[in-house]
Amino acid sequence: MTALLYALRGAVGAAHVLGDGDLAAWETDWRKRYRGRALAVVRPASTAEVAAVVRLCAAHGTALVPQGGNTGLVGASVPDASGTQVLLSTTRLNRVRAIDTDNLAMTVEAGCVLQAVQQAARDAGLLFPLSLAAEGSCTIGGNLATNAGGTQVLRYGNARELCLGLEVVTAQGEVWDGLGGLRKDNTGYDLRDLFIGSEGTLGVITAATLKLFPLPAATMTALAACASLPRCVALLALARERAGPTLTGFEAMNGFSLALVRRHLPQLRQPLAPAPWTVLLELSDAESAAHARGVLEALLETALERGLVDDAAVAESIEQSRTMWHLREAIPLAQAEEGPNIKHDIALPVSRIAAFCDATDAALARAFPGSRLVNFGHLGDGNLHYNLQAPEGVAPADFLREHEAAVNAVVYDAVVAHGGSISAEHGIGALKRDELARRKPPVALSMMRAIKQALDPQGLLNPGRLL
Amino acid sequence: MTALLYALRGAVGAAHVLGDGDLAAWETDWRKRYRGRALAVVRPASTAEVAAVVRLCAAHGTALVPQGGNTGLVGASVPDASGTQVLLSTTRLNRVRAIDTDNLAMTVEAGCVLQAVQQAARDAGLLFPLSLAAEGSCTIGGNLATNAGGTQVLRYGNARELCLGLEVVTAQGEVWDGLGGLRKDNTGYDLRDLFIGSEGTLGVITAATLKLFPLPAATMTALAACASLPRCVALLALARERAGPTLTGFEAMNGFSLALVRRHLPQLRQPLAPAPWTVLLELSDAESAAHARGVLEALLETALERGLVDDAAVAESIEQSRTMWHLREAIPLAQAEEGPNIKHDIALPVSRIAAFCDATDAALARAFPGSRLVNFGHLGDGNLHYNLQAPEGVAPADFLREHEAAVNAVVYDAVVAHGGSISAEHGIGALKRDELARRKPPVALSMMRAIKQALDPQGLLNPGRLL
Secondary structure (H helix, E strand, O other), X not given: OOHHHHHHHHHHOHHHEEXXXXXXXXXEOOOOOOEOOEEEEEOOOOHHHHHHHHHHHHHHOOOEEEEOOOXXXXXXXXXXXXXXXXXXXXXXXXXXXXXXXXXOEEEEEOOOEHHHHHHHHHHOOEEOOOOOOOOOOOEHHHHHHOOOOOOOHHHXXXXXXXXXXXXXXXXXXXXXXXXXXXXXXXXXXXXXXXXXXXXXXXXXXXXXXXXXXXXXXXEEEXXXXXXXXXXXXXXXXXXXXXXXXXXXXXXXXXXXXXXXXXXHOOOOOOOOOOOOEEEEEEEEEOOOHHHHHHHHHHHHHHHHHOOOOOEEEEOOOHHHHHHHHHHHXXXXXXXXXXXXXXXXXXXXXXHHHHHHHHHHHHHHHHHOOOOEEEEEEEHXXXXXXXXXXXXXXXXXXXXXXXXXXXHHHHHHHHHHHXXXXXXXXXXXXXXXXXXXXXXXXXXXXXXXXXXXXXXXXXXXXXXXXXX | OOHHHHHHHHHHOHHHEEOOOOOHHHHEXXXXXXXXXEEEEEOOOOXXXXXXXXXXXXXXXXXXXXXXXXXXXXXXXXXXXXXXXXXEEOOOOOOEEEXXXXXXXXXXXXXXXXXXXXXXXXXXXXXXXXXXXXXXXXXXXXXXXXXXXXXXXXXXXXXXHHEEEEEEEEOOOOEEEEOOOOOOOXXXXXHHHHHOOOOOOOEXXXXXXXXXXXXXXXXXEEEEEEOOHHHHXXXXXXXXXXXXXXXXXXXXXXXXXXXXHHHHOXXXXXXXXXXXXXXXXXXXXXXXXXXXXHHHHHHHHHHHHOOOOOEEEEOOOHHHHHHHHHHHHOHHHHHHHHOOEEOOEEEOOHHHHHHHHHHHHHHHHHHOOOOEEEEEEEHHHOXXXXXXXXXXXXXXXXXXXXXXXXXXXXXXXXXXXXXXXXXXXXXXXXXXXXXXXXXXXXXXXXXXXXXXXXXXXXXOEOOOXXX
């Protein structure tokens, strides 16, 4: 056993330094695209233990990869293949430290599972609105390290906007206590937002103070069929005007997305007939279900009158509302059933989405005849999951092997040309690191490198990721 | 004329390099606490000219102080007394570059006056919600460089939360184009939020893309009399629960604040009788005035029933609503009429405000008998303007000279003990630099210094401010 492993055992207990046996759960990413090998998996249970682990790794010049629930989609939380990196798992840092109802804030440790955070808030009669597919296994630390998005961003913002303060172990193994429930604090540089979204490359997030909200009195969901993407965008503007900040969800799904759900999950009832686009609207109301229904029905009526919408269904029960959300959430599953595909998590100014799709749909159809586009996402945030399935009858694996790089080039060129982002909510990690180096303005890249050098001069925190 | 001045004239035109004559308007801060002397006042009209000015100063090793509307309250935007610093005024960068209504965004140059930005949004049928006392002369670049707050933070956030992207001239005189109207963009470190609030010490903000919102259909204002601060906090919780995100203002004023307004501005009608605390509530409604009134009246009725409120008045007209806001806005003026005073712009967790005030009011009364507390502010954000007037009959100048440092020590010790911030929305600048060095955790200070060194290794951007 090396001196480092011996010291790590001393720091966190021998039972929590895993070096032998099957470490695949920590070494393989969720999408099974990255399989690394760790020197050891270390599972500290407190901030002081995290600090000790970081100091030991720094003293030995050993790189360290922080990992939460390991549900990331860009390979940022698994070690490389060298067998020399220590994987620091935060899952034992899982206490809810405090809930402050008067201040609408809670302080939780990094390894708390998102769903547990949501539940703890709800148990206190409050709402923590971050919500995404992996919520049953992702951790809040990972959500913050990657600035996660999800389905409530339109109203509540990304993980960044939901965080009031952080506790971080620096690359030097010092503890920065930046927790606290302040809504205003202009005392120096915004370190909090620098760590949020830094994917474990600047420090290890060990705890966070999160914003809470009053639970809405009622939530009301509807589906609307639109003939085109510009009509979806016009419906969004109308919904924002009429519902104001009570509009908490606005998801769009193209016809092929729901056709795949129909094919692979026929048990899910689809309230509306197939349409070029289907929009899911959600209102969260402080007053009552009746009030929410009134606002939603009136806005859909106006949308029908104006020809923005061809058909619409308002959920009559919580059960129906869940079914509508299931349709939206089932798309990735239906896609997987159809076969491997090429995913893009992109953002655009809402005003440029229709032009982007017009141009890019056509370019893909020309370059890859028969390829099929699964286009859905958080339209209210300008965030599309713009994914390509192989042509019917073509083996997906062959299609991906031959065309993935060329498909990415077409899509990302168009994204940049339309003022968009090549990573809206998934981050960069290993997957998009080279793409970022090519496409980010050199001035920004050189500032990012200067900051990395300033805060982690040894370059030991999650090396080879992001930068 | 020195070589630098000659070169600056070449870069921006001789008419826009002011070296002789009365430069007091640029050299003296708004509160007249700092009077410096500039080598020259340089007024570039474009981003390229700003970059040229920064490069020239860097080449000559000359420090540079960026200035917008010069309305800051902490001495961050005036040169020191050495006569060696170049003052870079952004006021000629005053174009609205674009308004994108579908994307609810606008791109403006740093020197645009806040009121002009608000008006341009309103002309496009939209709302830019940042609002503060200096809005007629402060610039958006200054608002962002200091992360300004104001009266709408409860609903819309600080300047930080209202900014989607920045254009910045770096310390090396390069232009970082980080503009763009994206709601989601996880492509690397959050440079935007690092520059926001950095008070001109990391780069010069030259333009910004700002978030816009639909104009509310109606705004409704009320005043409520509360017998104690805990009742104000309970009223806030009730208002948040009932009005949800339509609650856009929640300002509290102690009895002495309004007594000073009564004394010095007797022409302002006060709808409610004097009370220990008076709260101003504002709702912004997407539906109608009638709906807003219904919600506001119902919530005040509940508050009366529960004994949180002893009396209340809902504005019956826009005129009455303006009068209510005038009362709140007149407090600083009434204070100035009463004589110089000691100001504190502090933030606390809302849940700690009552305990903080109990303890600190008493400590001040013990240490400075007869001193009079003007306590008012954005209670919904936990932000108090906690200001002390000299005892009646004592010359304010004498009181300040003798006691200001001791008063600050009492207040700031208590703020830190209650988990608060010594600068909620005004920033650090020159005024609170030493206080920050004493009170910020050393780990945070050393990260801030490392970042400053990384981005401005020559230390020429606004030296001696903030850090």
